[in-house]
Amino acid sequence: MIDLPAQLSSLLPAGAVLTGNDMSAYLQDWWGRQIGTALCAVLPNTTEEVAAIVRACANAKHGVVPQGGRTGLTGAGVPDVSNKPPVILSLSRLCKIRKLDAMNGSIEVDAGCVLSNVQSAAIAADRLFPVSLGAEGSCQIGGIISTNAGGTNVLRYGTTRENVLGLEVVLPDGTIWNGMKSLRKDNAGYALRHMFIGAEGTLGIVTGAVLKLHPLPKAHATAWIGVADPDLALRLLNRIQTDCGERLTAFELMNEEQLASVIAHHPVAASPTEAPWHLLIELADMHGPETLHETLLSSLDAAMNAGEILDAVVAQNGAQRESFWALRHGTAEANRNTGHLLSADISVPVSSVPQFLIVASTAVRARFPEAQLVIVSHFGDGNVHFGVRFSSGDWGSYCDPTVMALSVRTIVNDCADALGGSFSAEHGVGRKLVDELRRRTDQAGYQSMQRLKEAFDPYGIMNPGCVLGGQDRVR
Ligand SMILES: Cc1cc2nc3c(=O)[nH]c(=O)nc-3n(C[C@H](O)[C@H](O)[C@H](O)COP(=O)(O)OP(=O)(O)OC[C@H]3O[C@@H](n4cnc5c(N)ncnc54)[C@H](O)[C@@H]3O)c2cc1C
Structure with missing residues (x-):
């Protein structure tokens, strides 16, 4: 029997292997919901150390869970309570910015760099790294790559996938694949990097990345808008896209229940508009703010005259x-802090978002009439975070939280499916949605995923139990 923590300690500098209470922070995700077990947590400083750890785990056929900032929302970066506690491999000490090439529009970084640090480095060079989300002060580059994170700028700049040029990955046998190219065009064989983007750490460990940078917009025009319903929001989206083209970078929707709960948590905040639905929209451009404001105001004026909006406040x-x-x-x-919230992260074609919201709301209300619907949406991407909140009293009257979660998920995801949608828009599959992936993916597609996993990771050591499931015990 190999003493893996002792072996890993012999491969790494002092203090890089944590056990017992010392690793407790690595066992819990941002929600505080996922609390698992692990053999140890290891904190390598270099790609070579990551490779040595993975080789040792491969030899012992022992599971490894790659971990970034633990802000993932599907329980993927934290192990669950499995029969064979895995090794947690935290990338947080790999946090150097390796090189920035402003003329090429690229930046090379370690996978453990926190997203906001990469954004700041780009701004200092008069460039933009456009991936932006609420967790950007904690989530890491390896994490956003492995979940193919979306966020609030997808409308203009695409998801993380569209902003990755090259990768460095430690493969499940411990070899290092150097794909750190900074090219816009490269058709030399399969585009391997795309295998690892969105793979949630099940095919290898990302240790470095070359990211795409864009010109830094110099002007923003931002508005908070009240609308009567999502159908009018869709009409407004089309109007602004026609008027402003790709200067539209964000088009976000929330219902008044969602806004009220945000305000309840930030007492100094107030609702800029009174309406059943609220939009946050933003234009960005290289030219002066006056021109951009004028463009936005003229578009909003026309929308107001057409009866599409109830009210609008343009940031001054x-x-x-x-x-x-x-x-x-x-x-x-x-x-996270209000009541018991069960939520789904679905996408449908942008033109179907209003219909989805009607059918899903009707179906959930029919099953849970006492629940409150809490909706926030990257509307411009067709992505809806559909939340169903129960008060403590109502929640207590139901017997089993797992059954409840399954029931809400099934109702909402069925509605998305019926409109040609996806049950996982931007948060991934993790451990939470393994059954949904199996159930809702066509057979040929699912089997191809299984074969891909088998080819990269024949012993099933990489993030066991995640995405395809069924691998809680490493083969
Ligand atoms: C307040 C808040 C707002 C959010 N908003 C958004 C949003 O708008 N859009 C969005 O898409 N997501 C959002 N998220 C979800 C989350 O931030 C993203 O999924 C993020 O990409 C996860 O990064 P992380 O570093 O925290 O990864 P973790 O949570 O640590 O891990 C996530 C997955 O990636 C794997 N992983 C991590 N690092 C590596 C690596 N180096 N190599 C291989 N695998 C790795 C893990 O094994 C796991 O499977 C939000 C989360 C919070 C808490």
Whole structure:
């Protein structure tokens, strides 16, 4: 019997292997919901150390869970209580910015860099790394790559996948694949990097990345808008896209229940508009703010005259813009701290979002009439976070939280399916949605995923139990 923690300690500098209470922080995710067990947590400093750890685990056929900032929302970066506690491999000490090439529009970074640090490095070079989300102060580059994170700028710049040029990955046998190319065009064989983007650590460990940078917009025009219903929001989206083209970077929707709970958690905040539905929209461009404001105001004027909007407040300065964004970015925290929230992360074609919201709301209300619907949506991407909140009293009257979660998930995901949608828009599959992936993916697609996993990771040591499931015990 190999003493794996002792072996790993012999491969790494002092203090890099944690056990017992010392590793407790690594056993819990941002929600505080996922609390698992592990053999130890290891904190390597270099790609070579990551490779040595993975080789040792491969030899012992022992599971490894790669871990970033633990902000993932599907229980993927934290092990569950499995029969064979895995090794947690935290990337947090691999946090160097390796190189920035402004003329090429690229930045090379370690996988453990926190997203906001990469954004700041880009801004210092007059460039933009556009992936932006509420957890950007904690989540890591390896985490956003492995979940193919979306966020609030997808409308203009795409998901993380569209912003990754190259990768460095430690494969499940411990070899290092160097794919750190910074090319816009490269058709030399299979585009391997795409296998690891969105793989949730089940095919290898990302240790470095080359990311795409964009020109840094110099002007923003931001508005908070009240609308009567999502159908009118869709009409407004089309109007602004026609008027403003790709200058539209964000088009976010929330219902008044969602906004009220954010405000309840940030007492200084207030609702900029009174309406059943609220939109936060933003234009960005290289030219002066006056032109951009004029464009936005003229579009909103036309929308008001056409009866598409109830009210609109255009941010007059940076502080007001930030206060609008604070309301949007405050949703996850408010939802974590209010009542018992079960939520789904679905996508449908953008034109079907209003219909989805009608059918899903009707179906959930029919089953749980006492529940409150809490909705926040990256509307411009067709992505809806559909939350169903129960008061403590109502929650207590139900017998089994797992059955409840399954029931809500099934109702909401069925509605998305019926409109050609996905049960996982941007948060991934993790451990939470393994059964949904199996149930809702066509057979040929699912079997191809299984074969891919088998080819990369024949012993099933990489993030066991995640995405495809059924591998709680490493083969
Ligand atoms: C307040 C808040 C707001 C959020 N908003 C959004 C949003 O708008 N859009 C969105 O898409 N998500 C959002 N999320 C979810 C989350 O932030 C993202 O999924 C993020 O990408 C996870 O990064 P992480 O570093 O925390 O990864 P972790 O949670 O640590 O891990 C996530 C997955 O990636 C794997 N992983 C981590 N690092 C590596 C690596 N180096 N190599 C291989 N695998 C690795 C893990 O094994 C796990 O499977 C939000 C979360 C919070 C808490």
